[in-house]
Amino acid sequence: MPGADRRVVQEKGFLNHMADKEQRPLPGRSNHAGKLPQAEKKLQEAVCVLLVELCERFTFFGIVCNMILFCTVKLGYRSYQAAMVNMCFVGTSTLTPVLVGWLAEYLVGRIKLVCICMFLHFLGTALLPVVSFPFEDIYIDRRHLLHTLPKREQKIVFYFALLTASLGIGGIRAIVCPLSAYSLEDCGPKELLSFFNWFHWLVNLNSAVVFVSISYIQQSVARNLGFLIPFVSGLMAMITIHMVRGEMIYKPKTDSSLVTTFGVIVSALKACCVRYRYFSGGVPNWLDHAKENYGGQYSEIQVESTKSLARLFPLFTFQILYRTCIMQIPSGYYLQTMNSNLHFSGFVLPVAAMNVISIVPLLILVPILECINSWLFSSKDTGHSPTIYIVVGQLCAALSVVAAGFSEMHRKHFPQVEQTLSEEVLLVSSMPCFHLAPQYILLGVAEALVTPSCSLLSFWLVPERMRGISMHFLALFNGAGCFMGALFVQTAHAGTQGNWFPHLLHEGKLERFFFFLASLMMVNTLGFWTIAHRYNNLHQDCTNEFRGSFPGEKLLKHEKAIKHYNTVLESSPILSPVEKT
Numbered sequence: 001m002p003g004a005d006r007r008v009v010q011e012k013g014f015l016n017h018m019a020d021k022e023q024r025p026l027p028g029r030s031n032h033a034g035k036l037p038q039a040e041k042k043l044q045e046a047v048c049v050l051l052v053e054l055c056e057r058f059t060f061f062g063i064v065c066n067m068i069l070f071c072t073v074k075l076g077y078r079s080y081q082a083a084m085v086n087m088c089f090v091g092t093s094t095l096t097p098v099l100v101g102w103l104a105e106y107l108v109g110r111i112k113l114v115c116i117c118m119f120l121h122f123l124g125t126a127l128l129p130v131v132s133f134p135f136e137d138i139y140i141d142r143r144h145l146l147h148t149l150p151k152r153e154q155k156i157v158f159y160f161a162l163l164t165a166s167l168g169i170g171g172i173r174a175i176v177c178p179l180s181a182y183s184l185e186d187c188g189p190k191e192l193l194s195f196f197n198w199f200h201w202l203v204n205l206n207s208a209v210v211f212v213s214i215s216y217i218q219q220s221v222a223r224n225l226g227f228l229i230p231f232v233s234g235l236m237a238m239i240t241i242h243m244v245r246g247e248m249i250y251k252p253k254t255d256s257s258l259v260t261t262f263g264v265i266v267s268a269l270k271a272c273c274v275r276y277r278y279f280s281g282g283v284p285n286w287l288d289h290a291k292e293n294y295g296g297q298y299s300e301i302q303v304e305s306t307k308s309l310a311r312l313f314p315l316f317t318f319q320i321l322y323r324t325c326i327m328q329i330p331s332g333y334y335l336q337t338m339n340s341n342l343h344f345s346g347f348v349l350p351v352a353a354m355n356v357i358s359i360v361p362l363l364i365l366v367p368i369l370e371c372i373n374s375w376l377f378s379s380k381d382t383g384h385s386p387t388i389y390i391v392v393g394q395l396c397a398a399l400s401v402v403a404a405g406f407s408e409m410h411r412k413h414f415p416q417v418e419q420t421l422s423e424e425v426l427l428v429s430s431m432p433c434f435h436l437a438p439q440y441i442l443l444g445v446a447e448a449l450v451t452p453s454c455s456l457l458s459f460w461l462v463p464e465r466m467r468g469i470s471m472h473f474l475a476l477f478n479g480a481g482c483f484m485g486a487l488f489v490q491t492a493h494a495g496t497q498g499n500w501f502p503h504l505l506h507e508g509k510l511e512r513f514f515f516f517l518a519s520l521m522m523v524n525t526l527g528f529w530t531i532a533h534r535y536n537n538l539h540q541d542c543t544n545e546f547r548g549s550f551p552g553e554k555l556l557k558h559e560k561a562i563k564h565y566n567t568v569l570e571s572s573p574i575l576s577p578v579e580k581t
Contacts, residue, residue, distance in 0.1 A: 049176070054206045055237030056172045059125060060093060061210040062230035063165065065352035068334050073424045074131075075155060078503045080493040083331035084486040089162050090327065091482030096170025098472045102258055110175055117171020118238045124165025125231040131158045165234075172237065189460050193373055193386060196452035196459075201366040204447075208359045216350045261469055264290045264298050264306040271296060305466045312470060315457060315535065316477040318394075318528040322450060323481025324488065325397040325521055329355060329443060331485065332501075332514065333404060333436065339426075339505045340411060340433040342419065349433065351421070357437050361444035369448070386453035387532040393449030394528060398521035400442035405514035407436050412506055429506065457535055488517065 064086060071082035100117065104110045131154055184192060214230075264287060271289030287310060290296035291303045334351060342349045369389075414431040458474045459467050492500040492513050500516075502508025 050202070052172065052176055052237050054202065055234070056169060057203050057206050058210055059121075059165075059230045059234040059237065060169055061207045062214045063125075063128065063162075064090060064330055065211050065214055065355070066350075068330070069338065069351055069421060073421065075158065076151065079335050079505075080489050080498075080501045080503070083335065083489050083501075085162075086330050086334075087327050087482050087486040087489070089166060090330065091479045091486070092163070092166040093169045094475055094479035094482060096166050097174035098170075098258070098475055100167070100170045101174040101468075101472065104175055105257055106259070114171055114175045117168045117175070119168075120164040121168025121172065121234050122238060124161045124163070124168055125234040127157055127161035127164070129231060131161065168234070184459070189456060190373060192460055193452060193456045194370060196455045197366050197369060197373075200447075200452055201363060204359045204362050208356050208363070211352045211355045211359075212350070214352075216353065258469055258472055260298070260302055261306050261309065261466075264303055265310075267296050267298065268303075305463055308462045309466055309470055309473065311534070312458060312461060312473070314531050315454065315528075316473055318524055318531075319450075319454060319474070319477050320481040320484055321521055321524040322394050322397055322446075323478050324485040325401055325517065326443060326447065327482055327485035328401065328404065328514075328517075329358060329440070331489065332510065333439065333443075335505060336404065336408060336411065336436055336510070337433050338421070339428045340436065341414075341417065341428065341430050342421075342433050344432075344434075348420075354433060354436065354440060357440040358444035358447070361441050362448040365445065365448040385536045386456055387535050389449040389453040391525065391529050391532060393446040393453070394521065394525040396442045396446040396449070398518050398525055400439045400446065401514050401518040401521060403439040403442060404436075405511040405518065407439060408505070408511040408514065410435065416506065427504075461535065488513075492516075 067086045067089070068079075068082040071077040071085055072079060077085070100113065104113045108116070184195065187195065267290040268287045271294070272286050285307055287303055287307050288294055290298045290306075291300055292298065293300070296303070333354075337354045338351050342351065411429045411431045414429045416427050417430045418425050419428045420426070454474065455471075458470045462470045489501050493502075496509075496512075499508050500513040501510060
């Protein structure tokens with residue numbers, strides 16, 4: 001009986017929370033918002049959040065776009081080391097929003113933490129010019145001796161700047177620009193897919209501007225002042241946050257947390273091990289061991305929410321290797337382009353400008369996909385699922401890496417010529433860099449198909465209270481893909497004595513690394529294709545299995561139906577007073 005009473009109290013509390021959520025204004029909104037029309041208010045907030053998002057991405061891509069060139073030319077790194085640094089920075093920037101979100105929830109207040117993250121972001125982007133600035137051109141004493149920053153201190157400052165910048169980026173993404181700030185609670189799958197498509201379209205449009213402008217400035221015009229541009233971009237983002245901080249600092253709902261989710265999983269695993277060893281018999285699902293009914297310490301609502309999230313773990317797992325392939329753009333593909341002929345009509349193209357070729361297909365495909373989705377979602381009989389997009393996109397990623405391998409073999413057939421990059425003369429292949437375009441285009445098509453579709457499934461196929469946690473798990477697996485790419489590079493270089501990922505590409509067999517990665521990606525694609533049917537019917541999963549699976553939510557639906565029925569009876573002009581009683 002005490003357990004039953006406790007469950008009744010929990011369900012009543014859940015009902016009260018859901019009812020209060022419907023009546024009170026959205027969290028994070030100030031009380032003086034009534035001075036402006038509600039529509040204008042929401043539009044202003046959306047524009048401000050999007051502006052900060054674009055400024056932060058501008059900073060991020062500005063740091064990433066020429067990091068390999070900077071590490072190899074300025075810091076003297078080997079090619080595989082520079083590729084690993086770039087992928088680890090991208091992976092860290094992907095994981096830090098999860099860490100900062102946890103800190104904001106448990107240890108530090110959101111306003112205080114966002115100020116700390118803004119300072120870290122400012123510090124990191126300000127230290128990067130210190131590393132890249134030519135000290136020998138400034139500090140000249142009477143004896144005309146050149147003072148330079150020692151390599152060891154230069155690398156320490158460089159890594160510290162990258163770490164602080166990634167922490168600042170994580171704070172801005174987690175606190176200022178979470179998906180919940182865009183008010184997506186009432187959107188259906190069609191509207192959500194449209195939002196993710198256009199959101200990634202804007203982000204990639206921003207990155208295209210960065211790759212063309214900043215990469216050219218860093219490489220050709222003023223390479224040592226190039227990192228000042230990310231600094232100015234970050235400063236602009238922080239000024240925007242400061243100007244509208246009362247409107248943009250969104251406080252999400254605290255229905256569930258990442259710690260609770262991990263706690264349910266760990267508790268269920270411990271119970272499974274104990275019961276498998278000492279007891280016989282089972283439960284409907286292994287996570288049910290964490291329920292209070294089966295001797296656990298978590299409520300039914302918490303466990304059922306975690307079960308809906310665990311259903312997405314296969315989807316997340318198959319994204320790891322896909323993300324490793326995407327990480328070839330700022331690593332392996334960048335090195336191929338760097339070692340190809342960049343001259344075009346008397347003009348030296350920036351190395352990172354080739355990334356625009358991978359962005360153009362996405363910018364073109366998004367409007368086309370919008371038309372296709374509108375037609376597919378118009379059918380009310382069956383729920384359209386974007387899993388086919390993910391399968392085709394992963395296949396395109398595998399074909400892209402295959403094309404990179406053949407391009408590397410083709411590149412070695414051209415004679416070598418001298419080419420100047422960042423005032424350094426390098427010996428490169430005379431093959432025009434545009435011969436590498438097919439592999440960039442295929443990865444661009446893959447991103448246009450996979451990323452919005454995977455975001456939709458991660459956001460929609462869980463209860464509303466778990467959506468933020470689901471997106472955190474997606475970020476965790478994407479970050480794992482970045483670090484796995486760095487691990488592959490290190491393993492390939494060490495295991496083959498530098499043959500599969502050489503410092504000088506014409507002296508090694510980089511194509512073997514690409515073919516190996518492509519074979520893994522093909523297996524990954526086939527594996528996801530075998531489980532894709534689990535996520536095929538969006539409408540059935542959302543309405544039957546997920547949204548109505550919790551007792552509290554079912555009671556709330558019945559309560560709403562009763563209130564609506566009474567309202568209809570009271571306001572109906574057809575029924576007489578006798579019939580109403």
